[in-house]
Amino acid sequence: MTTEKIYFYPVWLRIWHGFNALGILLLIITGISLHWSGDSPLISFKTSVLLHNISGIVVSVSYLLFFFGNLFTSNGFQYQVKAKGLAKRLMKQMRYYAYGMFRHEEPPFPLSEKRKFNPLQKYSYILVMYICLPILILSGLALMFPEVIIEKVYNFSGIFLTALLHSILGFMVSLFLIIHLYVASIGKNPLKNYRSIITGWHEMNH
């Protein structure tokens, strides 16, 4: 049996994804060390600050690659929001993950050159890449240059609010990553998706 392959992930996307994945992994580990500093056996506060700042910049710069890549290449089409029937499509995919796939049904949204993500994948990527990460990066940059932050918002310390927002979004991205890693393992061969984000070639399931 020969496997059919589609070129899903162009070089620039894979470069972005590599930097992003490593950077965010580091950000999560050092972020936890910063927040639970003292009781955290992970990394010392001082080292965490340094590593968090460096990987924060790496992730921010590589985000630009993702942003402009999607703006100027056809990969951006994969991220276009279609509101009509959205809830129905999401439900359909959820039902497949919760039920259909165990009964070996055909996936409701077979992948092709035109559609490399199923709806759940697509909208979670949109949410993370166009809402969570930008806010995370902006609040992160603000914390890096705290003198730009408004001192008081009503009675609240501006830095407190920024750090709160930053930590909450950081946590959401961490949750995303856990789920992302798990969902990527769904398929005939649990490793094949990890291979594709490195080689660029998506192996069809049949």
Place this chain on the structure above:
Amino acid sequence: MRVHFLTEVHPSYFIQNHMLNRIPVLFILVLLTCGWNSAGQENNPLKEGAKACLRCHGEPVYTLINSFTDQSQKKMMNPYLIIDSVKFHQGVHRTFNCTDCHDSGYETYPHSADLKMMPMANCLDCHGGDDTYAKYQFERIDEEFIKSIHVQHVGDKFTCSSCHDQHYYQSVARNASSVQEIVDYNNEMCKDCHGSTAKYRLLTDKMQRPLNEIHDWLPNQQLHFDNVRCIECHTQVTDTLMVSHNILAKEQARKNCSECHSANSVLRASLYKYENLQSRSGKGTLNAVIQNESYIIGANQVPALKILSIIFLVLALAGIFTHSFFRFLKK
């Protein structure tokens, strides 16, 4: 500009001082021409004696009558000898006469040159062993102070008044309504010498390095300078003293970030122990964390969010676990 009187005196001298009450003619003339009726001072007026001195020492220009020419003449006051009368009136010693501490010889003008050499009372001469001031623990502060690097290096020349200007002293740590106020007031004291060569040279011949250069290892330097006191890192925290006075040698200063940036931050025992601040401004503990204190990464965790994040994490992992279980079952 501040005047500092660093020498000490025997208490008996101090008592004699009150008994000498010669008021010379010139002095009365000065009083008569003095039109002191600012509204703010009415409810807590300065002592007449203090007003008389401030007539000259409260202004950049003073008038005297030249006894040779018999004419009045204007002169510039030495800026270091000018007392800010507004700040004096806000200070704890506002009800004093100048001659309560300074020699009564100063009541005549021109002041005799010898007066400069007269020893002066020090803080403990009045405050030591006095039950009225027991809660301030003057003696314990003195013990801590004597151990401090200031006294160890400079010796007796370093006194309370090297940092606390008696003319303007306010009990800020006890009465301020925000931590920021305490921080600003405290750090001004340190910067008064460590940020100015003139006053520094009064006490030592050592070269002074700029503060930002000494602290260049500290990330977000300005933020730290603005929001915590120098003594947070440069003293040994003593729980039972309102403000620690044992300033440590620079080698012993805190450099470990997580001593402050952690759930059991030392700042809780130092800067943020002024809980009365919170009750005074009518805020609860959580509010105080949010509103009064600056945000300290690692020290200000929000318990509700911690619980929430654990719940979400457990849910996600449980979902993944269940899903993989069925994947394995239905292979």
